[in-house]
Amino acid sequence: MSLDLSFSETGDGPPLIILHGLFGWKRNWANIAKTLSDDYRVFTLDLRNHGQSPHAPEMSYDAMAADVARFIRAHDLGPVPLLGHSMGGKASMVLALREPSLIERLLVLDISPIPYDRDYDDYIAAMRHADLSSASSRAEVDAIMKVEFPDRAIRTFLMQNLLKTSSGLYGWRVNIDAIEAHMDDIMGFPEVDSDDAYEGPTLFLGGGQSDYITLAHQAEIDRLFPLADLDIIDDAGHWVHADQPDALVARLKTFLTA
DSSP states (O other), X not given: OOOOOOEEEEOSSXXXXXXXXXXXXXXXXXXXXXXXXXXXXXXXXXXXXXXXXXXXXXXXXXHHHHHHHHHHHHTTOOSEEEEEETHHXXXXXHHHHHOXXXXXXXXXXXXXXXXXXXXXXXXXXXXXXXXXXXXXSHHHHHHHHHTTOOOHHHHHHHHTTEEEOTXXXXXXXXXXXXXXXXXXXXXXXXXXXXXXXXXXXXXXXXETTOOSSOGGGHHHHHHHOTTEEEEEETTOOSOHHHHOHHHHHHHHHHHHHO
């Protein structure tokens, strides 16, 4: 069953939808959306089990794609350009493959249509095991999380999911149970027949310091997205939009107007 997703909207002009990655939410893209708002009506969505969107036990890419399709239809936006990062990129690809009439063009940020042999068990364990009941400030939560993640960048990213509950205690926005139960689905990618390839304009844009898009993925990208171009942004890791926001916006604008 598809869900009504939480979203933010800014700007005027033709629509553009942006989907975040795993453990992210719509506010990760607020600065990019603001930069684009002079030329586009930008919708940043919270995917299911993230941000302010509803929680549900299902966490497959078909379910996430169905949620976004519901949003597009509810707001009468299609066909619409769609940008998705990481997990959001996979959800974007699945939507384009399942319902191509809804997607005018597709930009996939630092992810390929393949299964990945990795997980985020350490992120989940740190969030699940962190005793937030004694924390009275974000600084105290940060100190608790620092035991698991000395890397400040990772802690800062995860703590974007921090919220204060109605009881005044800290908790997490993300549905940790659903994410943990479906980690294999999130790291995987559905099987798609070549006859169902998406034939709209597509750009795969990777970070030069990331290994989420490689030449080894080119054959599968070409099979499912025959009109796809592949490009790289130098001096950027997996979070390209955080590392090189100006370069990303420039590439995005060129792709949207091509």
